[in-house]
Amino acid sequence: MKQWHWIVLLGLTALSVIGQFIEHNYWWEAIPGFFAVFGFVGSLVLIFIAKYCANLFIAQKPNYYDALQQDHDTDQEVNTNAH
Amino acid sequence: MPIELPPVLVMWLGLIILPLLPKNARPAAFLAFPIAALILVLTIPLGTVVTMPFAHYDLVVLQVTQASRVFGIIFALIAFFCGVYALHMRETGQQAAALLYAGGALGVTFCGDFFTLLVCWEIMAAGSTYLIWARRTKPSQQAGMRYLLYHLFGGSLLLAGIIVHVQSTGSLLLPENGFAPGESLAAWLMFFGVMINAAMVPLHAWLPDAYPKATITGACVLSAFTTKVAVYVAIVLFPGWPILMIMGVAMAIWGVSYAFLANDIREILSYHIISQVGYMIVAVGIGTELALNGAAAFAFSNILYKTLMFMATGAVLYAVGTSKLSELGALASRMKWVLVLYMVGALSISGFPLFMGFISKTMIITAAGDSSAYAIKFLLIFASVGTFLSVGIKLPYYTWFHEEKTHHAHVRPIPTGMFAAMTGVAVLCVVYGIFPGLLYAELPYFMVFTPFTIPLLVETTQILIFTFFGFWLVRAKLTPKDKISLDVDWFYRRLAPYLRQIFISWVNVFFDTAERLSFRFADFVSLLSSDPMHVLRTMHRPLRDFDADTDRPPLSTPITLTLLVTVAVAAWSLWR
Numbered sequence: 001m002k003q004w005h006w007i008v009l010l011g012l013t014a015l016s017v018i019g020q021f022i023e024h025n026y027w028w029e030a031i032p033g034f035f036a037v038f039g040f041v042g043s044l045v046l047i048f049i050a051k052y053c054a055n056l057f058i059a060q061k062p063n064y065y066d067a068l069q070q071d072h073d074t075d076q077e078v079n080t081n082a083h
Numbered sequence: 084m085p086i087e088l089p090p091v092l093v094m095w096l097g098l099i100i101l102p103l104l105p106k107n108a109r110p111a112a113f114l115a116f117p118i119a120a121l122i123l124v125l126t127i128p129l130g131t132v133v134t135m136p137f138a139h140y141d142l143v144v145l146q147v148t149q150a151s152r153v154f155g156i157i158f159a160l161i162a163f164f165c166g167v168y169a170l171h172m173r174e175t176g177q178q179a180a181a182l183l184y185a186g187g188a189l190g191v192t193f194c195g196d197f198f199t200l201l202v203c204w205e206i207m208a209a210g211s212t213y214l215i216w217a218r219r220t221k222p223s224q225q226a227g228m229r230y231l232l233y234h235l236f237g238g239s240l241l242l243a244g245i246i247v248h249v250q251s252t253g254s255l256l257l258p259e260n261g262f263a264p265g266e267s268l269a270a271w272l273m274f275f276g277v278m279i280n281a282a283m284v285p286l287h288a289w290l291p292d293a294y295p296k297a298t299i300t301g302a303c304v305l306s307a308f309t310t311k312v313a314v315y316v317a318i319v320l321f322p323g324w325p326i327l328m329i330m331g332v333a334m335a336i337w338g339v340s341y342a343f344l345a346n347d348i349r350e351i352l353s354y355h356i357i358s359q360v361g362y363m364i365v366a367v368g369i370g371t372e373l374a375l376n377g378a379a380a381f382a383f384s385n386i387l388y389k390t391l392m393f394m395a396t397g398a399v400l401y402a403v404g405t406s407k408l409s410e411l412g413a414l415a416s417r418m419k420w421v422l423v424l425y426m427v428g429a430l431s432i433s434g435f436p437l438f439m440g441f442i443s444k445t446m447i448i449t450a451a452g453d454s455s456a457y458a459i460k461f462l463l464i465f466a467s468v469g470t471f472l473s474v475g476i477k478l479p480y481y482t483w484f485h486e487e488k489t490h491h492a493h494v495r496p497i498p499t500g501m502f503a504a505m506t507g508v509a510v511l512c513v514v515y516g517i518f519p520g521l522l523y524a525e526l527p528y529f530m531v532f533t534p535f536t537i538p539l540l541v542e543t544t545q546i547l548i549f550t551f552f553g554f555w556l557v558r559a560k561l562t563p564k565d566k567i568s569l570d571v572d573w574f575y576r577r578l579a580p581y582l583r584q585i586f587i588s589w590v591n592v593f594f595d596t597a598e599r600l601s602f603r604f605a606d607f608v609s610l611l612s613s614d615p616m617h618v619l620r621t622m623h624r625p626l627r628d629f630d631a632d633t634d635r636p637p638l639s640t641p642i643t644l645t646l647l648v649t650v651a652v653a654a655w656s657l658w659r
Contacts, residue, residue, distance in 0.1 A: 012548060019537045020538075040549040046340065046465075058344065059344070068576075
């Protein structure tokens, strides 16, 4: 990201805030920068909740299901031998 | 005079003709069938009804409504582009499966009775399963089987619903204005059957399980049909069911959250399908004319840009042989055009103004606001934050930029057909994005809607820019790792060994035991018959078999027995 990229993005944001004063349908659309805050907070909330859940138990090694399968296969072999 | 032939038959005609052609001509010949179907869809006038007598019923094999027309156009169009994408492929099996599958989708879209719908529905399941199996790896074999079982289950629910419906109403025709919310048991059964295909949370796990394991072309084809056919059927059968709003929002958010976590680029897109279908399901649930138009428009545009993105990620997989973010990176200079074409899809899906997503997503969000469903509106906007985050920023950033995680010495050149297909779809995304009227004219209901209004532009601009800022701020923590995310398929995949134990191992044990016991009994009988008296006395095998001459008892034994019995019988009869 070069400096002028940031300038363009901030310029567009400024333009959009001006647009809010020209026309709005709902009361929240009149609050300057409402959706900027929504987008920023929303993205961080999504990132942190998703990452938090992933760290709890959702993220696993890619061979998670294969390992289960193999465990079970070896169990069964032991059983058949025992007969 | 237009030919009033169901488009599905034209597609299935290919199944007969393709194998007769020389192998090298088949990929090009494939294109003729979607084109023919597209011409049929465009020329058959609205309101055409063609019936066919079958047993006691009249099957409506062709019924053209405005809704079926818009879905029909996009289905035929995308089948064509997938054909162009696969021009380099010499595999008749996949071509046939694609025709079967896309044909089934057109069949559902243009049918007017439940029987035709069910037949085409099941044929879609069969054709699509082959596109997964055609990858010919062990994971895709297994995922394909899970996919097939899931869809057969959904098909059975649909069939059960249809049987109950026909029993109670006596009519095989699709109800004129759909079912009233929660109208009958039949409606509920069909609802769940259809929602399995729509990948409604928590019945969605088949989708991200199977699609990333399909072939490169297969995933592009798969991404277009199954879920959108379900959306079409939901528009026809379940418009305005309030439960759909809640389920749709759950799908929209669940989908993006998992898309954000996924490591495989095609899995990111697969999870993201769930999110996108969630928008359409919400729109069907709202049920106003604007919302139903929005659902149709969203399905139309989603098929275009989602397939474009699957094509681009397929091209990455084709070129470097992996689709894992943890093994990609810094490919921008070597795959510049794929990046550009992918970004057209990504900007479309994120709803950038002048790209295609903007003209359809805004319809649904506006419809939610018009119906005073403000919570839904905000949750959908939240989901669109996630959309941009996962498929608009994360996926391209870690695929084409960032650092090179694994060095790919050789980047296979992309076939021209792939490029042509991606370019074609990308051009459509931009054209429709700039001239939304082209799409709006095809929608089921008349409406006046302008997407390019200041509030919508303001909302989109701020959301997108600040989502990007959010990502940029924490990007250091987001470097993809080679992990998978557990989803609700954990329950049945984790349970599978135990179910196998109960229904296979235990059943086997039962039969084994029965067999062993019956052999033992047979053994005993043969032992007994060798010399019954000896065996019963000693319980041992006799040294030699019974010999009538030496082992026969003396004559006095039977005489004594006979006398004893005679005395006993005489005594008993006298005593009485």
